[in-house]
Every structure is written in structure tokens, then in C-alpha cells.
Amino acid sequence: xxxxxxxxxxxxxxxxxxxxxxxxxxxxxxxxxxxxxxxxxxxxxxxxxxxxxxxxxxxxxxxxxxxxxxxxxxxxxxxxxxxxxxxxxxxxxxxxxxxxxxxxxxxxxxxxxxxxxxxxxxxxxxxxxxxxxxxxxxxxxxxxxxxxxxxxxxxxxxxxxxxxxxxxxxxxxxxxxxxxxxxxxxxxxxxxxxxxxxxxxxxxxxxxxxxxxxxxxxxxxxxxxxxxxxxxxxxxxxxxxxxxxxxxxxxxxxxxxxxxxxxxxxxxxxxxxxxxxxxxxxxxxxxxxxxxxxxxxxxxxxxxxxxxxxxxxxxxxxxxxxxxxxxxxxxxxxxxxxxxxxxxxxxxxxxxxxxxxxxxxxxxxxxxxxxxxxxxxxxxxxxxxxxxxxxxxxxxxxxxxxxxxxxxxxxxxxxxxxxxxxxxxxxxxxxxxxxxxxxxxxxxxxxxxxxxxxxxxxxxxxxxxxxxxxxxxxxxxxxxxxxxxxxxxxxxxxxxxxxxxxxxxxxxxxxxxxxxxxxxxxxxxxxxxxxxxxxxxxxxxxxxxxxxxxxxxxxxxxxxxxxxxxxxxxxxxxxxx
Numbered sequence: 001x002x003x004x005x006x007x008x009x010x011x012x013x014x015x016x017x018x019x020x021x022x023x024x025x026x027x028x029x030x031x032x033x034x035x036x037x038x039x040x041x042x043x044x045x046x047x048x049x050x051x052x053x054x055x056x057x058x059x060x061x062x063x064x065x066x067x068x069x070x071x072x073x074x075x076x077x078x079x080x081x082x083x084x085x086x087x088x089x090x091x092x093x094x095x096x097x098x099x100x101x102x103x104x105x106x107x108x109x110x111x112x113x114x115x116x117x118x119x120x121x122x123x124x125x126x127x128x129x130x131x132x133x134x135x136x137x138x139x140x141x142x143x144x145x146x147x148x149x150x151x152x153x154x155x156x157x158x159x160x161x162x163x164x165x166x167x168x169x170x171x172x173x174x175x176x177x178x179x180x181x182x183x184x185x186x187x188x189x190x191x192x193x194x195x196x197x198x199x200x201x202x203x204x205x206x207x208x209x210x211x212x213x214x215x216x217x218x219x220x221x222x223x224x225x226x227x228x229x230x231x232x233x234x235x236x237x238x239x240x241x242x243x244x245x246x247x248x249x250x251x252x253x254x255x256x257x258x259x260x261x262x263x264x265x266x267x268x269x270x271x272x273x274x275x276x277x278x279x280x281x282x283x284x285x286x287x288x289x290x291x292x293x294x295x296x297x298x299x300x301x302x303x304x305x306x307x308x309x310x311x312x313x314x315x316x317x318x319x320x321x322x323x324x325x326x327x328x329x330x331x332x333x334x335x336x337x338x339x340x341x342x343x344x345x346x347x348x349x350x351x352x353x354x355x356x357x358x359x360x361x362x363x364x365x366x367x368x369x370x371x372x373x374x375x376x377x378x379x380x381x382x383x384x385x386x387x388x389x390x391x392x393x394x395x396x397x398x399x400x401x402x403x404x405x406x407x408x409x410x411x412x413x414x415x416x417x418x419x420x421x422x423x424x425x426x427x428x429x430x431x432x433x434x435x436x437x438x439x440x441x442x443x444x445x446x447x448x449x450x451x452x453x454x455x456x457x458x459x460x461x462x463x464x465x466x467x468x469x470x471x472x473x474x475x476x477x478x479x480x481x482x483x484x485x486x487x488x489x490x491x492x493x494x495x496x497x498x499x500x501x502x503x504x505x506x507x508x509x510x511x512x513x514x515x516x517x518x519x520x521x522x523x524x525x526x527x528x529x530x531x532x533x534x535x536x537x538x539x540x541x542x543x544x545x546x547x548x549x550x551x552x553x554x555x556x557x558x559x560x561x562x563x564x565x566x567x568x569x570x571x572x573x574x575x576x577x
Contacts, residue, residue: 007159007172007173008032008033008066008143008171008172008173009026009030009032009033009172009173009355009359010026010032010033010034010174010355011033011036011160011162011170011175011176012035012038012178013034013035013150013175013177013178013179014035014036014038014178014179014180014326014329015035015036015137016045016178017126017130017133017327017344018178018220018326018344018347018348019035019327020035020130020133020136021070021133021344021348022033022176022326022348022351022352023137023144023164024069024070024133025061025144025348025352026352026355027140027142028067029065029352031356032141032143033142033143033310034142034145034170034172035134035137036164037144037145038149038150038179039146039147040133040146040147041127041146042127042128042130042131043130043302044126045126045130046126046204046260046262046335047124047335047338047340047341048126048260049089049120049121049123049124049244049246050073050122050124050336051092051121051344052113053339053411053415053418054345055073056073056074056415056418056419057120057342057345057346057418058070058073059071059074059118059422059548060349060418060421060432061345061348061349063422063427064349064427064429064432065352068560069136070133071548073086073129075118075119075121075122076088076119076120076121076122076251077118077549078553079253079555080554081553081557082129082132083128083255084255085122085125085128086122086123086124086125086128086129086248086254087122087246087250087251087252087256088121088122088123088231088232088245089113089121089122089123089232089233089255090113090120090227090231091111091112091113091227091232092110092113092233092406093108093110093111093226093229093232093233093234093235094108094109094110094234094235094237094400095107095213095229095234095237096237096238096397097238097289097291098238099238099289099451100118100288100290101290102217102290102291103217105218105222105500107397107541108225109495109500110223110225110226111501111502112226112501112504113232115504117541117545117547117548118497118544119549123233123246123248123260125248126333146245147166149165150162150164150165150184150497151163151164151167153177153188155175157321159172159173159322160172160173160174160175160322160323161530162175168269173358174322174324174355174358174364175322175323176324176325176326176351177323177324177326177329178325178326178330179275179326180327180328181313181328181329183315183324183329185316185325185329186329190316191317192314193314193315193316194312195314196312196333196384197387197388198312198333198334198384198387199266199267199268199312199391200241200264200266200387201265201309201311202262202263202264202265202306202335203262203278203281203307204260204305204306205260205262205282205301205302205303205304205305205306206258206261206302206303207261207280207296207299207300207302208259208300209299209300210245210247210259210296211230211298211299212230212259213245214228214229214230215296216291216294216295217294219246223500224435224501225500226501227504230245230247230250230412231250232250234246235336236289237394238289238472239264239269239394240265240270240395241264241265241266241269242263242336242394243261243262243292244264245260245261246259246260246261247260253437254268258444261296262335263285263286263335264334266313266391267310270285277305278306278307279301279305282305311332312332312334313332314331314380314381315331317329317366317373318376318377319366319369319372319373321364321366322364324351325376326344326348327340327343327344328340330377331376331377331380333380333384334383336386336387336390337386337387337390337407339383340383343376343379343380346379346436347372347379349433349436350371350372351372351434353429354372371437373536375436376552378440379439379440379441381440381478383441383475385453385457386410386442388404389406389457389460389461390403390407390565392463392465393466396465396466396468398475399463399474400461401475401496402482402496403456403478404495405492405493405496406453406456406457406484408492408502409443409485410441410442410443412489413443413444413449413487413528414444415444416444416518417444417446417527420528420530420537421435423532423537423540424532431490444527444528446487448485448487448524449485449487452482455477455481456481458472459478460474462474472536479496482496486520487520487524489518491539
């Protein structure tokens with residue numbers, strides 16, 4: 001049955017955080033957008049732990065595309081806008097476990113997230129965030145079709161046809177498939193593959209009555225950590241896997257008793273136990289680690305445990321003529337390091353710009369969208385590389401102690417340059433995209449980082465973690481490589497000397513030193529900061545801190561929010577939620 005509606009500029013399959021964000025951006029910029037959602041909001045999903053890179057990508061989308069709501073989940077300062085059902089994330093923490101043993105406090109790492117200038121990160125309750133962002137898309141003029149399953153998609157030379165299971169046909173110039181692993185377009189094109197370096201499967205749920213690990217194991221003071229482990233995302237790591245603990249009830253203003261818990265296992269070491277239910281397998285596995293078992297002993301699930309076999313998949317290509325894959329339709333590696341949402345938001349920024357260009361030129365070819373494929377696959381491959389080496393490093397803590405520095409240094413450089421890109425672009429989207437071209441998820445697009453990262457990952461591939469002599473040789477070589485990398489902050493370098501946390505206050509007077517401060521010199525300074533002066537950057541940073549402060553956000557809400565008594569008959573695309 002043909003649909004009598006107009007031909008849309010863009011059709012999007014899936015209204016998760018990626019699909020709804022892209023729909024909001026495109027509708028705000030004047031494109032006609034239709035979104036198909038097989039389920040109904042609010043709905044359960046995971047991907048709840050924010051990171052600095054994702055938050056900065058959200059701020060960039062909000063500013064360059066004039067959709068302020070997209071920044072709402074970028075920090076705790078937005079609780080006044082999004083509610084108190086979300087948790088706070090003041091750190092990334094890792095605690096190493098060995099079977100039958102209590103934890104060694106020296107085998108822990110707390111990577112503290114800076115409070116300045118934007119506030120701490122948050123744990124997102126996704127059923128609320130995705131529902132809200134879908135409503136934002138509607139407010140800007142997007143059409144959302146919930147409870148609408150797609151039977152097929154026909155890509156033609158002059159457009160695309162989307163056919164629902166009720167045989168209703170919708171037409172669009174371009175289609176974005178954000179439908180996850182079972183993406184219709186990825187399967188039709190024969191692009192789906194599982195040729196990843198990393199291997200993991202998962203069992204996860206939401207629970208209540210999950211205590212802080214400091215209550216059942218060593219205290220914060222014994223660990224010598226700046227924060228309690230419940231005040232951020234806790235990773236219990238062990239040979240061949242890890243377990244996340246993401247509480248939403250970890251600050252005094254919280255109104256959400258839930259805690260997200262998920263177990264990731266290398267199926268080559270721990271094949272799925274089909275003789276057990278997911279919960280039985282989960283409980284039996286954690287029983288070998290006394291402190292981990294103690295933390296979850298009295299916790300109760302509020303929904304059925306879900307079990308998924310190998311998580312990793314990707315696609316040989318991301319774009320075709322008149323279509324592209326987004327978010328988990330493009331690929332998925334592992335929840336480790338919470339990079340998935342960053343990949344999604346970085347892809348959205350570039351994808352939206354390419355679609356706006358195509359609207360003007362009429363060129364919806366795969367060649368016109370080729371930069372999106374290069375970027376997305378580059379980000380996915382880097383994540384795969386980091387996850388594979390991290391899993392291997394957990395076999396021997398000496399390897400993890402040095403490899404964790406690769407992750408941290410890469411994240412630091414990426415975050416710093418993302419902020420600098422936004423500052424340097426000065427509101428010009430084209431310049432921002434040009435600055436983003438060398439980025440690959442970690443390392444801030446800095447060639448010197450990629451050189452050392454590739455050498456270290458090659459060493460990780462070659463090492464036998466069960467051979468102590470081989471481990472010691474590898475660790476010594478990695479330390480030598482770090483010694484030749486002069487752009488590492490002293491706070492990260494201290495981890496190589498045995499410190500188990502980053503400081504809560506990272507501000508140091510030597511950061512303002514013109515030669516050895518945070519701006520560095522030579523190729524590093526040129527790449528990260530261009531010709532910006534320290535004074536100008538400090539002014540921009542102060543203005544940004546004020547803009548994204550609790551007071552600044554409150555002021556913006558009072559002047560730009562769509563409060564009931566402020567709504568008029570103007571176009572939806574010019575109003576804000």
C-alpha cells in the first residue's frame with residue numbers, strides 16, 4: 001500500500017540515543033525527517049556510562065547545530081534539566097581479582113574525572129534519556145513512528161523505499177540504518193562480519209541493594225583513593241573478563257534505586273553454560289572471587305538477566321549509494337571504556353554535515369559520504385585494539401599497570417583536542433570537521449601517540465602473560481617507549497611509578513609554564529593548539545566554564561526553554577524543549 005505522505009529528505013531506522021539525536025539535528029536544520037522505531041518509549045537499554053569524550057561531542061553537536069538539548073547529558077550540572085534518576089560518575093575505577101583471594105589494594109586504579117570546568121560525568125538511565133531525546137526530535141519537527149517494524153528497504157537510483165510489516169511504503173532521499181546488529185541494510189549488502197581482535201560475551205541486568213564495594217571490601221582510605229568506588233563506574237577485572245557496576249543511586253539527590261551490573265567473559269576461556277540459566281551462570285562465576293561475590297550476594301535483579309553470545313561485530317562498509325549505517329548498526333566491540341556513545345556522536349556530527357551538503361547538491365552517492373566510512377571504521381578498529389590488549393593485560397597485573405597508561409594517555413589527548421577543536425573552530429562547522437580529520441577515537445589525532453600505541457600493541461600481541469620473564473621484558477620495553485614520549489602529564493606518568501589513582505585536583509602551577517606546561521612545545525603544541533595563545537585559551541575556558549555551570553545552565557533554561565507559557569505559534573524547528 002503506497003503512502004500518500006511527501007517524500008522525506010531522510011529516513012532513520014531506530015530511535016535510540018543515536019537515531020533520535022541525528023533526527024533532532026537534521027530537523028533543527030530544516031530537513032524533513034521520519035524515524036521508525038520497532039518498540040515503544042520508554043524502553044530498557046544499556047550503554048549508561050558517560051565519558052569525557054562523549055560529553056564534549058555532545059557539547060559540539062549542541063553548539064554547531066543549535067540543538068542545546070543535546071548537551072543535557074554531558075554532566076551532573078544538568079540534573080536541574082534532566083532529573084535526579086541519573087547517577088554521578090566521578091571516576092573510572094578498576095579492581096583486579098584472582099580466584100579464591102581477597103583483593104590487593106595495590107592492584108587497583110582510580111582514574112578521577114575532573115570536576116572543572118564542566119562538572120563530573122553521569123550514569124545515564126537510558127529509558128529516560130532516549131525517551132526525552134525522541135521527544136526533542138518531535139519538537140523540532142521530526143516524524144516518529146513507534147511500534148513500526150520494517151520489513152524491507154529498497155534502495156533505488158532516485159531514492160529509497162521503506163516498507164513496514166503492514167506493507168505501508170514510505171519514501172526518502174536517504175536512509176540511515178541505526179537498527180543495531182541485525183541491521184537490514186548491513187545484512188542485505190552482505191557487509192556484516194565478526195573479524196575482530198577482541199572476544200567477549202555478556203550477562204547483564206539491573207539490580208537493587210548493591211552496596212558500595214568499599215562496604216564489603218577495603219575502605220576508600222585503605223585503597224588510598226580520592227572517592228568511594230560507588231561514586232563512579234567500577235570495573236572488576238580478572239583473567240579473561242570484567243564486570244561493570246554502574247549505580248544510579250550514588251549521590252544524595254538521587255531518586256533511582258537501580259544499579260546496572262554486567263559480566264563480560266572471553267568465550268574462548270569461558271564458553272557459555274547452556275546447562276545453566278543466565279542468572280545461575282552469573283552467580284556461579286562470580287562465586288570464585290570472594291570480595292566480588294560479597295558485593296552482589298544480597299543484590300536482587302529487577303528484570304530478567306540477559307545473556308548474549310559473542311558481542312563483537314563490524315561491517316566491511318558503512319556507506320552505500322543513498323544509505324549509511326549508524327551506531328550499533330555499524331559495529332560493536334565491548335562496553336569497556338564506554339567508547340560506543342562517543343563513536344555514535346562523532347559519527348552523527350559528520351553524517352549530519354554530509355546530509356546537509358547532499359540536500360544542496362543532490363549527490364547522495366557512496367563517494368560523497370566516503371569520509372563517514374573512513375572515520376567510523378577507524379574509530380571501531382581503535383576500540384577493538386584497545387579492548388583486545390586490555391583483556392590480555394588482565395592475565396598479569398604487571399601488564400595492566402603499563403597498558404592502562406596507553407588507555408589513559410589516549411583518552412587525555414582525545415579529550416583535550418576535542419575541546420581545543422571546538423574553541424579553534426569558533427562556531428565554524430567546516431573548520432571543526434577539518435580539525436577532526438586525524439582523530440581515531442584515542443590519541444587526539446596526534447601521530448606521535450599512534451606511533452607509540454602501535455608499538456605497544458605489537459608487544460602485547462607477542463607477550464606470553466603466563467611467562468613471567470617474558471612479561472618482565474615486555475613491561476621494560478613498554479616503559480622504555482613511555483620514557484621517549486615527552487608529552488605525558490606527570491599525573492599519568494606517576495601511575496608507572498606505582499601510584500594507584502589520578503589526583504582529584506589536577507591543577508598545578510607548572511601547567512602554566514610556557515615551555516613545559518600543558519600546551520607543551522614543538523609538533524605537539526602545533527597539533528593540539530595551533531596558533532592559539534595561552535591567554536586566549538584561558539579566557540575561552542573561563543567563558544565555557546561559566547556557560548556550562550549550574551548557574552549558566554539555569555539562565556539558559558529560563559530564556560530558551562519551551563515552558564508552557566512561552567510556547568507560541570512559531571515553527572517547531574525554532575523552539576526548544
